[in-house]
Amino acid sequence: MSTPVQTPSVVTASLAKDRLGVFSVIMFSMTAAAPLLVVGGLVTSGWAATGIVGLPLAFVVIGLALAVFSVGYVAMARHVTNAGAFYSYVARGGSKSLGVGASFVALLAYYMLQVGLYGAFGVFAQGYLTEKLSWSLHWWAYALIAWLVVALMGALRVDINSRILAVLLAVEVLVVIIFDAVDLGHPHGGNVSLTTFAPHNLFVTGVGAAFAIAVTAFTGFEAAPVFSEESRHAKRTVPAATYLAIVVMGVLYAVTSWSIAVGDGANNVVNDARKSQSSLIFDVAGRVLGANSFIVNLGNVLLLTSVFAALVSFHNSCTRYSFALGRERVLPQALGKTRPRSGAPLVASAVQSAVALIVIILYAVEGWDPLLKLFFWLGTTGGFGILVLLVATSLSVIKFFARDHGGESFWTRVIAPVVATLVLGYVAYETLNGYGQLLGSPNSKARWILPSLYVVVAVVGIVWAFVLRSSKPDVYAAIGLGANASTVDLPAPRTGELAPDSEPVGTTSAE
Amino acid sequence: MTAWRDTPISIADDLFLVALDERTGRIRLHPRALSLGLAGALLAELALLEHIFYSDGRIKVPSNVARPALPHHAVIVDQLAAEPQHPVSTWLEFFAQSAPDVVAAGLVARGFLRKEISRGLMRIKETYMASDESALAWRTLRLVNIIGKRDVRSWEDGILISLLDSTALSSDVLWHGAAGDLENLQDIVTSVSADPFFHVLITQVSALIAAGVMTQRR
Numbered sequence: 123m124s125t126p127v128q129t130p131s132v133v134t135a136s137l138a139k140d141r142l143g144v145f146s147v148i149m150f151s152m153t154a155a156a157p158l159l160v161v162g163g164l165v166t167s168g169w170a171a172t173g174i175v176g177l178p179l180a181f182v183v184i185g186l187a188l189a190v191f192s193v194g195y196v197a198m199a200r201h202v203t204n205a206g207a208f209y210s211y212v213a214r215g216g217s218k219s220l221g222v223g224a225s226f227v228a229l230l231a232y233y234m235l236q237v238g239l240y241g242a243f244g245v246f247a248q249g250y251l252t253e254k255l256s257w258s259l260h261w262w263a264y265a266l267i268a269w270l271v272v273a274l275m276g277a278l279r280v281d282i283n284s285r286i287l288a289v290l291l292a293v294e295v296l297v298v299i300i301f302d303a304v305d306l307g308h309p310h311g312g313n314v315s316l317t318t319f320a321p322h323n324l325f326v327t328g329v330g331a332a333f334a335i336a337v338t339a340f341t342g343f344e345a346a347p348v349f350s351e352e353s354r355h356a357k358r359t360v361p362a363a364t365y366l367a368i369v370v371m372g373v374l375y376a377v378t379s380w381s382i383a384v385g386d387g388a389n390n391v392v393n394d395a396r397k398s399q400s401s402l403i404f405d406v407a408g409r410v411l412g413a414n415s416f417i418v419n420l421g422n423v424l425l426l427t428s429v430f431a432a433l434v435s436f437h438n439s440c441t442r443y444s445f446a447l448g449r450e451r452v453l454p455q456a457l458g459k460t461r462p463r464s465g466a467p468l469v470a471s472a473v474q475s476a477v478a479l480i481v482i483i484l485y486a487v488e489g490w491d492p493l494l495k496l497f498f499w500l501g502t503t504g505g506f507g508i509l510v511l512l513v514a515t516s517l518s519v520i521k522f523f524a525r526d527h528g529g530e531s532f533w534t535r536v537i538a539p540v541v542a543t544l545v546l547g548y549v550a551y552e553t554l555n556g557y558g559q560l561l562g563s564p565n566s567k568a569r570w571i572l573p574s575l576y577v578v579v580a581v582v583g584i585v586w587a588f589v590l591r592s593s594k595p596d597v598y599a600a601i602g603l604g605a606n607a608s609t610v611d612l613p614a615p616r617t618g619e620l621a622p623d624s625e626p627v628g629t630t631s632a633e
Numbered sequence: 634m635t636a637w638r639d640t641p642i643s644i645a646d647d648l649f650l651v652a653l654d655e656r657t658g659r660i661r662l663h664p665r666a667l668s669l670g671l672a673g674a675l676l677a678e679l680a681l682l683e684h685i686f687y688s689d690g691r692i693k694v695p696s697n698v699a700r701p702a703l704p705h706h707a708v709i710v711d712q713l714a715a716e717p718q719h720p721v722s723t724w725l726e727f728f729a730q731s732a733p734d735v736v737a738a739g740l741v742a743r744g745f746l747r748k749e750i751s752r753g754l755m756r757i758k759e760t761y762m763a764s765d766e767s768a769l770a771w772r773t774l775r776l777v778n779i780i781g782k783r784d785v786r787s788w789e790d791g792i793l794i795s796l797l798d799s800t801a802l803s804s805d806v807l808w809h810g811a812a813g814d815l816e817n818l819q820d821i822v823t824s825v826s827a828d829p830f831f832h833v834l835i836t837q838v839s840a841l842i843a844a845g846v847m848t849q850r851r
């Protein structure tokens with residue numbers, strides 16, 4: 123007896139041509155990676171603010187923790203197809219009320235990450251262009267220029283071409299590798315030291331601050347499941363893109379931050395970071411390559427493009443979350459509307475732009491430090507929000523698969539998420555413990571105000587969900603469905619019957 | 634000049650015409666929304682003609698019904714019959730690939746529109762100019778009138794109006810409408826959604842467009 127031959131589906135093959143391949147999905151994950159921004163901005167600001175030398179080891183620890191977290195995360199992506207990712211997983215695994223709480227936390231976290239970057243862009247642009255072109259604009263002028271471009275791109279739904287992004291990222295990585303090679307080839311004191319990987323340089327008082335910086339640096343790795351339904355072979359593409367993003371980011375950040383410390387001397391990085399801040403990576407490499415060399419200048423320009431790409435990427439993340447919540451009617455429905463001609467979620471984009479504008483103006487008027495208090499404070503607080511979401515998602519993964527194993531292995535649905543929950547939970551605890559050190563201001567009120575914001579929005583979200591459950595059950599039913607929120611059954615018409623008197627068609631067979 | 638102001642027009646043809654800017658000849662809907670809306674319209678037409686039916690979450694083709702008269706309907710029915718395993722969302726995405734070209738070609742062939750091609754520096758631009766501009770504008774005004782008076786007299790009009798909502802074209806169509814029009818629109822959509830198949834079509838068109846927004850698809 124012969125085995126029946128399965129005819130390949132014409133429909134499936136035709137649709138597959140339009141789907142995203144592994145490379146495209148990886149690029150979407152990596153657009154928020156920004157190696158020069160992380161090592162040139164975040165790490166050096168981190169050394170300056172916290173004084174913790176062991177940041178390179180923090181990248182390794184967090185990278186490993188995220189890899190374990192991703193086991194359950196990508197497994198859940200196979201069962202929950204919703205581009206909302208984190209909050210939809212919490213809604214499906216935990217409860218809809220917790221999902222709304224998580225969505226508000228996510229929204230706040232991504233807003234902070236995006237808005238904080240305007241401080242980085244303004245300071246980096248001011249520093250470089252003042253030196254090279256003798257321009258004398260304030261940091262906020264550059265920030266406002268970047269804001270205008272990002273706002274217009276969001277409103278008109280203009281994206282940076284993925285090929286351009288890929289080229290920029292590739293050149294950025296190449297420059298970083300060159301800097302690493304130069305730093306390791308010309309170590310301070312003549313010895314390539316592994317001091318910054320020594321545990322005693324990381325596990326100090328305030329270790330949570332280092333972890334928070336590392337988590338912030340990895341933000342963006344979680345993007346792949348968002349493109350699950352758009353991927354050609356989602357079961358291969360999503361895990362591949364997620365793990366590859368973690369490995370590439372982790373190796374780049376750990377090696378480059380270590381290289382800077384090798385080139386400058388582990389005992390010098392903290393003081394030198396406080397003196398030169400964002401230019402430290404260029405100063406150290408510039409001692410060998412020449413401060414005005416082509417490669418150092420290219421690095422400075424790529425730092426700006428790196429920050430700009432991250433601004434656009436996080437603006438899109440904020441808009442996407444608001445749009446999803448608007449479609450679900452958890453937030454005002456206007457956020458879930460699009461412009462017919464462009465398909466742009468104009469209201470969601472405009473709201474994000476308006477908030478960013480208000481913050482930039484506030485910092486400019488008050489004269490607050492844009493690198494420390496806008497970029498670093500908001501950026502790392504945004505990273506802390508992501509960390510909270512990671513813990514919540516990990517717990518949701520456990521509960522989701524406890525209800526239905528879904529064919530996943532014991533390692534995938536129990537061991538990995540439990541380990542991830544414990545490790546990331548510990549990281550979150552230590553971060554809270556060392557929040558004052560994270561901010562570089564152990565006695566500042568901000569050390570409890572900033573993390574408390576997440577508690578406030580989470581509680582508001584949960585309470586709002588309970589209100590929806592009792593007053594708008596149809597809206598409550600759609601929580602966590604994102605784009606598919608419209609597929610939930612609609613309530614009966616308000617008055618009378620508006621459809622024609624003829625029998626409904628399309629449901630009964632003609633046979 | 635083709636007199637087509639009050640000519641009965643299929644749902645897909647009507648959606649295309651309403652989406653057309655009568656002054657510039659450009660589509661006032663972004664490509665993905667137009668494609669999915671037209672795909673939904675074509676499936677709705679077939680359901681109303683009883684060439685397909687919806688059962689157990691799948692579109693099925695009855696075996697004892699005459700072949701569709703229109704060639705493009707026949708092609709769709711053949712494809713549905715050949716691979717009945719796919720859900721509605723998959724069929725919408727599949728037919729969306731060709732729907733704009735098929736519908737536009739039909740309208741041009743019947744003299745409703747003429748296609749104009751202009752070549753710019755970087756790309757070729759296609760526009761569709763109506764053979765009767767006032768008749769084209771009337772297609773939109775007719776719908777505004779129906780929505781304003783809550784006077785839906787056919788399933789075709791109800792489904793068309795619902796697809797306007799799914800594709801967000803209603804915000805353009807109702808630009809000059811009255812304050813209560815949006816509520817009337819939602820009531821019409823809700824009534825049409827009483828039919829399970831049309832509910833699935835309308836909501837899946839909306840969901841697929843939204844999913845495209847969230848994944849930044851063009």
